[in-house]
Amino acid sequence: MATQEKKPENLQHSNEYSIHLSNPNISEMKEDILYHFNLGTKTHDLQAMFGNVKFVCVGGSPTRMKAFTGYIGEELGLSQPGMDHPNICEGTDRYAMYKIGPVLSISHGMGVPSIGIMLHELIKLLYHAKCSDVVIIRIGTCGGIGLEPGSVVLTRKATDSCFKPEFEQFVLGKRIVRSTELSDDLNQELMACAKELNEFNTVVANTMCTLDFYEGQARLDGAFCSYTDKDKQEYLQAAYDAGIRNIEMESSIFAAMCGASGIKAAVVCVTLLNRLKEDQISSSHEVLVEYQKRPQKLVGHFIKKRLGRKA
Amino acid sequence: MATQEKKPENLQHSNEYSIHLSNPNISEMKEDILYHFNLGTKTHDLQAMFGNVKFVCVGGSPTRMKAFTGYIGEELGLSQPGMDHPNICEGTDRYAMYKIGPVLSISHGMGVPSIGIMLHELIKLLYHAKCSDVVIIRIGTCGGIGLEPGSVVLTRKATDSCFKPEFEQFVLGKRIVRSTELSDDLNQELMACAKELNEFNTVVANTMCTLDFYEGQARLDGAFCSYTDKDKQEYLQAAYDAGIRNIEMESSIFAAMCGASGIKAAVVCVTLLNRLKEDQISSSHEVLVEYQKRPQKLVGHFIKKRLGRKA
Numbered sequence: 081m082a083t084q085e086k087k088p089e090n091l092q093h094s095n096e097y098s099i100h101l102s103n104p105n106i107s108e109m110k111e112d113i114l115y116h117f118n119l120g121t122k123t124h125d126l127q128a129m130f131g132n133v134k135f136v137c138v139g140g141s142p143t144r145m146k147a148f149t150g151y152i153g154e155e156l157g158l159s160q161p162g163m164d165h166p167n168i169c170e171g172t173d174r175y176a177m178y179k180i181g182p183v184l185s186i187s188h189g190m191g192v193p194s195i196g197i198m199l200h201e202l203i204k205l206l207y208h209a210k211c212s213d214v215v216i217i218r219i220g221t222c223g224g225i226g227l228e229p230g231s232v233v234l235t236r237k238a239t240d241s242c243f244k245p246e247f248e249q250f251v252l253g254k255r256i257v258r259s260t261e262l263s264d265d266l267n268q269e270l271m272a273c274a275k276e277l278n279e280f281n282t283v284v285a286n287t288m289c290t291l292d293f294y295e296g297q298a299r300l301d302g303a304f305c306s307y308t309d310k311d312k313q314e315y316l317q318a319a320y321d322a323g324i325r326n327i328e329m330e331s332s333i334f335a336a337m338c339g340a341s342g343i344k345a346a347v348v349c350v351t352l353l354n355r356l357k358e359d360q361i362s363s364s365h366e367v368l369v370e371y372q373k374r375p376q377k378l379v380g381h382f383i384k385k386r387l388g389r390k391a
Numbered sequence: 392m393a394t395q396e397k398k399p400e401n402l403q404h405s406n407e408y409s410i411h412l413s414n415p416n417i418s419e420m421k422e423d424i425l426y427h428f429n430l431g432t433k434t435h436d437l438q439a440m441f442g443n444v445k446f447v448c449v450g451g452s453p454t455r456m457k458a459f460t461g462y463i464g465e466e467l468g469l470s471q472p473g474m475d476h477p478n479i480c481e482g483t484d485r486y487a488m489y490k491i492g493p494v495l496s497i498s499h500g501m502g503v504p505s506i507g508i509m510l511h512e513l514i515k516l517l518y519h520a521k522c523s524d525v526v527i528i529r530i531g532t533c534g535g536i537g538l539e540p541g542s543v544v545l546t547r548k549a550t551d552s553c554f555k556p557e558f559e560q561f562v563l564g565k566r567i568v569r570s571t572e573l574s575d576d577l578n579q580e581l582m583a584c585a586k587e588l589n590e591f592n593t594v595v596a597n598t599m600c601t602l603d604f605y606e607g608q609a610r611l612d613g614a615f616c617s618y619t620d621k622d623k624q625e626y627l628q629a630a631y632d633a634g635i636r637n638i639e640m641e642s643s644i645f646a647a648m649c650g651a652s653g654i655k656a657a658v659v660c661v662t663l664l665n666r667l668k669e670d671q672i673s674s675s676h677e678v679l680v681e682y683q684k685r686p687q688k689l690v691g692h693f694i695k696k697r698l699g700r701k702a
Contacts, residue, residue: 103616112612115672116604143484173454174501190485191504193640197604203614241561250552251606252618252626291602293427293508295562301423303514303652305414307563315563329504341614361426 098212099203100342106204114201118172121208129168130209134182135383136202136216138195139375140330142167142176142187148219148376149178149185155380156181156389183383188218188330192291195330199337206343215266216338216345217382219375222287222328223297224351225320229363230371232280232378234267235287235347236323238331241296243288243322247336258336260289266346273381280374285325287347289332297327299359316355326351348375409523410514411653417515425512429483432519440479441520445493446694447513447527449506450686451641453478453487453498459530459687460489460496466691467492467700494694499529499641503602506641510648517654526577527649527656528693530686533598533639534608535662536631540674541682543591543689545578546598546658547634549642552607554599554633558647569647571600577657584692591685596636598658600643608638610670627666637662659686 106112113120137152139145146165153159158181168177175198178185186202188195195218206214224231237245238260247258267284274282294302298312319327331347338345350371352361361368417423424431448463450456457476464470469492479488486509489496497513499506506529517525535542548556549571558569578595585593605613609623630638642658649656661682663672672679 101614103612103614105611105616109612111671111673113671113673141484173452189500189502189505190508191500191502193502193602193604193607194500194505196602197501200605200614207614242564249603249606250601252609252622253553253629290561291504291507292560293504294511295560296504298563300416301414301420303412303414303511303518303648305416311563318564337614360422360424362422362424 098210099207099214101203101207102340106207112204112208114205116172116174116197117169117177117201117205119169119205126205126208127210130179130184130205131211132182133179133184133206133209133211134214136184136186136214137219137379138186138188138198138216139219140188140190140221144372145176145185145187146178149180149183151376152183152380152383153180155384156183156387182387191329192289192333196333196337199334203337203341203343214343216343217379218330218334218347218349219379220328220330220347220349221352221372222326222349223353223355224326225316225324225355227283227325227351227354228281229351229353230280230374231351232274232282232374233287233326233349233351234270234282234284235262235331235335235349236267236284237261237286238289238335238347239286239322239324240332241288241290243319243324245286247332259339260332260335261339262335262346263344266344270346270348270378270382273385274378277378277381279377282378283325286323287331287349288319288324288327290327290329293329297355301359313356327355348379350374409521410518410525412514412518413651417518423515423519425516427483427485427508428480428488428512428516430480430516437516437519438521441490441495441516442522443493444490444495444517444520444522445525447495447497447525448530448690449497449499449509449527450530451499451501451532455683456487456496456498457489460491460494462687463494463691463694464491466695467494467698493698502640503600503644507644507648510645514648514652514654525654527654528690529641529645529658529660530690531639531641531658531660532663532683533637533660534664534666535637536627536635536666538594538636538662538665539592540662540664541591541685542662543585543593543685544598544637544660544662545581545593545595546573546642546646546660547578547595548572548597549600549646549658550597550633550635551643552599552601554630554635556597558643570650571643571646572650573646573657574655577655581657581659581689581693584696585689588688588692590688593689594636597634598642598660599630599635599638601638601640604640608666612670624667638666659689661685
């Protein structure tokens with residue numbers, strides 16, 4: 081039997097409106113090494129480096145997150161076209177991290193464990209840096225269900241592969257379950273931005289988060305396939321009927337960890353294909369590149385509005 | 392209830408002693424796009440590019456896999472020091488891939504989903520390339536349990552976080568379970584190589600594979616921690632008593648997918664710390680770099696012996 085996790089009593093706050101660190105050990109440690117970032121509390125002045133961060137944007141690909149940094153820098157008038165942005169996590173190739181003004185961009189690789197390690201270290205980083213009022217947004221790619229390719233989905237709830245809105249995890253060999261609801265307010269704010277932009281179809285819907293891209297997403301083209309096209313169609317239709325409009329591989333742990341830390345968060349993913357029609361991502365490179373810019377544009381518009389810049 | 396998966400009846404062989412592709416759809420597809428490798432059957436002559444591959448070495452970090460390519464190239468007399476090796480997966484930053492003679496090196500990122508996507512596409516690649524007699528070895532890093540840091544562990548069985556030697560997966564929302572046993576023969580061959588080298592402690596043992604690095608591995612220093620040091624010690628001691636000597640994040644799906652495809656496989660990981668004593672990886676950069684070379688040295692020795700080179 082799983083136990084629904086209770087909120088821990090001993091939340092450690094860096095200050096008001098700030099990061100809830102549900103681990104009393106951290107404040108007692110002489111040094112905290114954020115190993116996969118190649119950063120640490122003794123080797124780096126994290127408050128000086130990150131204290132003014134208000135927006136953290138995360139995505140799978142390091143190249144895309146670097147490009148986003150250049151884009152948002154130009155939009156905010158903080159960088160020039162072609163300006164190089166140094167990788168703060170130089171010295172490790174686990175993740176890449178860039179910063180421009182109040183915006184931090186980090187790559188998280190693919191899948192729940194990869195983004196999970198990053199989020200543990202990011203939440204500790206924001207705590208050590210005494211950040212407050214931070215919003216974290218995942219900008220990613222996904223498969224759509226019954227949507228035109230290129231549509232952008234704002235995740236209401238992340239579900240598992242049985243369509244349940246929860247994230248299951250094993251701690252000391254025991255199953256615990258965390259909620260995967262995301263901020264309604266933030267989704268409404270993002271949807272208003274999408275309407276102002278009026279450049280692509282945007283919906284708020286449930287997102288299925290899987291641990292595998294092929295069998296786990298009912299694809300017929302993996303190295304293994306023990307089901308028929310009919311089985312696949314029935315499964316994807318059942319997902320559609322459960323309010324799911326896209327499938328990706330990070331949203332559940334992202335929603336769970338941000339939620340449990342009291343951080344407002346959103347998942348903004350563009351669909352690269354319609355899984356009711358196809359399994360392979362076969363659009364041209366140019367089309368895919370344009371699709372991948374859509375979450376960046378939407379989140380760029382949101383950040384500008386929040387900062388009171390002319391959007 | 393989980394069902395133990397039966398071997399599918401319609402295995403697709405590329406030829407004898409070769410890759411079992413447990414998906415009858417692939418041979419009927421006009422084109423197979425290996426999306427995360429940026430390779431495809433129409434755009435690339437996979438047989439010409441990869442037909443002679445006999446050893447595939449995989450590891451989390453792209454930098455480390457590039458370094459391994461240089462190392463093994465020199466060891467086999469196929470490359471010079473400082474020679475550059477092009478990334479075959481240029482055009483995507485999801486994985487990096489290098490080839491020198493019969494040795495293919497690929498990075499897989501961190502965690503089960505990330506290595507899973509790579510293995511689906513790798514197994515299809517080897518099938519399309521009509522490879523035979525291929526051995527796949529994961530060379531990685533891990534936390535040790537009761538071993539001196541720098542020890543190398545050859546995985547006998549990969550276990551889940553409840554110490555069960557199985558890999559659980561959800562396909563069409565239903566739980567299936569795959570075996571995670573690795574090749575005894577290959578472990579014996581590798582152990583013989585370790586004895587010949589006689590440079591570092593090497594053991595054959597069970598490996599626990601987790602979906603998280605912090606809570607999932609009973610660390611006290613994550614963004615969340617709801618258990619005591621005593622709880623942690625009891626859990627790690629129970630793992631030790633179950634024959635587990637190291638913890639990492641990819642071995643279970645690696646063993647399961649290679650096994651189900653009829654590919655001989657091994658997991659060779661070096662321990663960066665002893666988890667009975669510490670949680671943070673605090674050794675110096677130089678010490679960690681030397682540790683990370685140990686699996687490369689062992690596997691390099693193994694490859695040279697297999698190829699009949701003077702080891």
